[in-house]
Structures are given as structure tokens and as C-alpha cells.
Amino acid sequence: MTDTTPRVRFAPSPTGLLHVGNARTALYNWLFARRVGGTFILRIEDTDLERSEARYETQLIKDLRWLGLDWDEGPGLAAGEPEMGSFGPYRQSKRLAIYAEHTERLLAEGNAYRCFCTTEELEVERARAVAEHGPQVYSGRCRALQSAEIEKNLAAGKPFSVRLKIGTEPLRFHDLVHGPVEFAAEAVSDPILVRSATSISAGVPVYNYVVTIDDALMQITHVIRGDDHISNTPRQVAIYQAFGWKVPEFAHLSTILGADRERLSKRHGATSISTFRKMGYLPEALVNYLALLGWGAEDGKTETFTLEELTRAFSLERVTPSPAIFDFDKLNWLNRHYLKECNTDRVLALSLPFFLNEVPQLHLTKEGLVAGSRHSEWFERLIQLLLPYVDHLDQLPVKAAPIFAFDPASARANEENAAILAVGSARTVLTELAARVRVHSGPVTPEVFKGWMKEIKAATGVKGEELFHPVRIALTGAHSGPVFDKLIPLIEDGATLGLGILGICDRIERFAGV
């Protein structure tokens, strides 16, 4: 290995949606590679044929791309594109022959041996270990098998697994986030490399084995992955040593936990990248949040980073070893931050899909508003007005509901509303308002509206909250919402669009009539 350019990999198995924990691992790998001008490799661990599915691989690639990550070697950056890089294939299912070849070599060189122990026999050993409170390790019994006996077993067609011979020296490795780590050889014991079969080529190699071969052959210099692999690492170190390969640097990232300190899972809420996308989170918010989950800027203060800023600031040395609890509130804060920074066209394009089913009358296609549609300008104002009220875009339709669907009866039924309306002054105010609406013709401009409010204030002596609250309820069904100056023209203009939106006067009359 003469090349000193760092090479890192992200090696997910396509057995489900990309989880935020794995996404963070991918991000840290990518940031490290981009920071130091190294190579980032995507490798698909699809050896679990029963659970691996092509659609998950396609989705995985989409999700990584959505986050803004790309890779220098691995599957194509889009579905159907050829593999990139000269260390392939990059799907483990295509590398089976390579593993078998290496197993032959290990056996020939005496660093591995065939184990004919049956599951039942091993179970007995394990049960004894538990009873004696000792470590549950393999005795190494089949190491001592004479070649005559091996031949006899083979001839009899007895299935065997292949085990690695572990020496007596402690197994050590260096971890960029944990420092030096050491395991006693006895605690590791001879691990299985290839599962039971009657021939080596028929045997299915085990995860720890193929990962190590792939990492070595792909010349990975820094293995950055979840810390649930720490205990697997000594076994992998032993494999590197058995082949005479250089042991890489490691960086084990802490687990992401839920609020209850258990591993983050679906019951904690959204966990997959595609779910966050569907909820209307911005990729830059998610990337920023994930970067902060286990890593902090050198100044200890900066919280917002673009991907480019991250590639300049990131370092593995500043990654925290302790587990982190996923905080939806902070993610929401970052998303609100980036939503504010987002340009209008993009927010609009991202928001529209959430209205597709809510407002079928809209002149919408999947791509957005029909060009030149008179809905377009109005919709932009609507989104802009509502944007400060949401954490993520899928909350928009709910916030917009009072504009599209006006329901006086349920507005009155609402407990808080009822309390406000029950005050005597509220009834007076609404009576005055209705009287003005009856004699009014033409659109209600903010100026007209302000004039009414001024008159009512003068006529009734009601002012402030007691004046505006009931009016707001009569107009929108809610006692809170955007400022009237913007809300009123939006409603009035909306009423002319043929979307079934009621105008100001209609609203007040209907409300009075209930």
C-alpha cells in the first residue's frame, strides 16, 4: 500500500430504508474524504440475499444524493449507471469467488482450519461456559485434528465450517475517536469465517470476514463506522494479520439514541432519511443536524453549517465518543432556519406537493403550478405568510386550512373561541361588523378593514384583544394567525380564484348566521 491518499467507504446493506444513524456514518465518511482530498467509496453489502432488495439499493442511492453526498467509487450515482472505480465489483454478492479464493489461501498457509463441530456440540460447550460463569468461547478443539481424520471426515461428506486461528498476542487497534483499544486473544477465540458446507466454495462467508477482505482489497485506510462494531474489530484485526495486511485506522461513531436512551428506532418517530424528506425537511437542515450529533465546531459556538463549510471544518479528532440522543426540537429549529433562508421558488416547489390532495382544484401538476397560472402568484403569498408557522413543510396544509375551508359552526364550538365570544363586547363588535359588511360592496381592502375597526372601536369603546380576537375568529375560525394586513388581501384575492375560498364579507355573514 504505497498510496497515501486516504480511502474510506460507506458499506450499508440494502435491507431497509437509510436510517439517520447510517446517514450520519455516510456523512462523516464523506466529510473526512472531502476534507483531506481522499476517496469515498460506496459498497453494497448485499450478502444477506433473503433480506436484501434492489429497491432498497435504489432508494439508498437516491437518499444519499438527496443529502448532497456523492462517491468516487461504487455503484453509479443514479440507477442504471455502471459501477465506477477499479476496485470492484462493489456489491458483495458479486465477490463470492474472491472470498473463496482467500479461504483456500488461509487454509493452505495454516492460518485457518476446518471445524467439524456440530451446532449441538457447540451448544453443549456454551451451556457449560454459562454454568461456570466463564467466557463463552470456542475451545479450539478442531485445531488439533490430524490430516488423516480431516480426510476421513471429508470423504464421509461431513460438513465443516472454516475457523481462523487466533494467536496469543492481544489484538490491538487504534481508534481515532476512542484512542488505543486492546482485546485479550482468549476473549476472541477462533471465529468462524465460512459457514458450514461440504465444500469451501459452497460455504457462505461470514460478515466479519468479507468486510475485512473487501476493506483490505479496496485499500481502505480509515474504517469509519458505528461503534456497535468495536467488539467485532479484534476479529477483523486478526484477519488482517493472518493475511499479512496492514491494519487500517478505525473511527467508531457513537450510537444515536431515542429520548428514552434506547437505540433510535421507528417507535421514536421518523428515523429514515426518506421519511424526513417526505415530511418536508430540507436536506441541508438534516445534514447540519447530523453533523452536530457527535461533532462540534472548533470554536464551540457555531451551529449552522452548509455542506461546504462542514468539509472545511470537519475533523474526526473532534468527534465525541459518547452516545447522543436524537433531538427533534433542535432539528426543527435548524429546518426553520434553512426554510427562512430558502429562496421563494424552491420553497414553493417543495411545498406544492403537500397541497396536491388537499386542494384538488388547484392548477397543479407534479412539477408545480402550471406556468402563467393566476394561482401561482397567490400561492406564493400564501406560502410566505404561513412559512414562519411550520417546522417542516408538511404542516403547511393544516395551517392553510382556515383559508380554504371556513367552518363557522366548528369555530364556535372550539372551547377557547367560545370563551372569547361569550364576552358581551364580542357580540357587540360582531354585530357592528356585520352591519358594515351588509352595506359594503366591492373587495375589502386592508384600508377598508382598518376603517371598520376604527369605527367600531369609536362606536363601542372596545379595543385591543377584545376587539380583534372575535373578528379573527369570525374571519378564520381561529383566534391566532398572521397579521390582518396580509391575511385580508390574501383571502379576498383567493376568493376570486375559483378555489371555493370564501371572501371576507361572506365569512362574516355566514358566521353571524350561525
Added chain:
RNA sequence: GGCGCUAUCGUCUAGGGGUUAGGACGUGAGAUUCUCAAUCUUAAAACCCGGGUUCGAUUCCCGGUAGCGCUACCA
């Protein structure tokens, strides 16, 4: 049971032998506004426990405790 990893406000973290232990999210209060959201100001809020080393430990060492992981012919 064995082995390993981890331990600073509720949460994410900065820091590090002597600091008013810093920042951010969230929370409380205030300002603004008809209201809510946003925004600004402000407040409360932390070094797991016990030993040792030291003039001094939250920081270094040891032990305990707790959480998590591995302990598979899962990945």
C-alpha cells in the same frame, strides 16, 4: 455471566489541574404585535458516586454505579 465502550445544564456540546464552567436547542420572563408564529433582550439550568495523586480536582489514576454494545455458522 464474560469482554468492551460511554459518563459536563432536560438535550446536543465547548472546555480543561486554579474559569463567574462557555455556546446552541428547549423552558420561564420581558419587548414588539390584535393574537399566535417569527424576531430581539433576559433568567433558571450541569461537571454520576467513592477513593487516590496534588497546595488544589469537574479535569489525571483506580474502583463503583448506570446506560449501551458485542458475546451467533446475523449484518
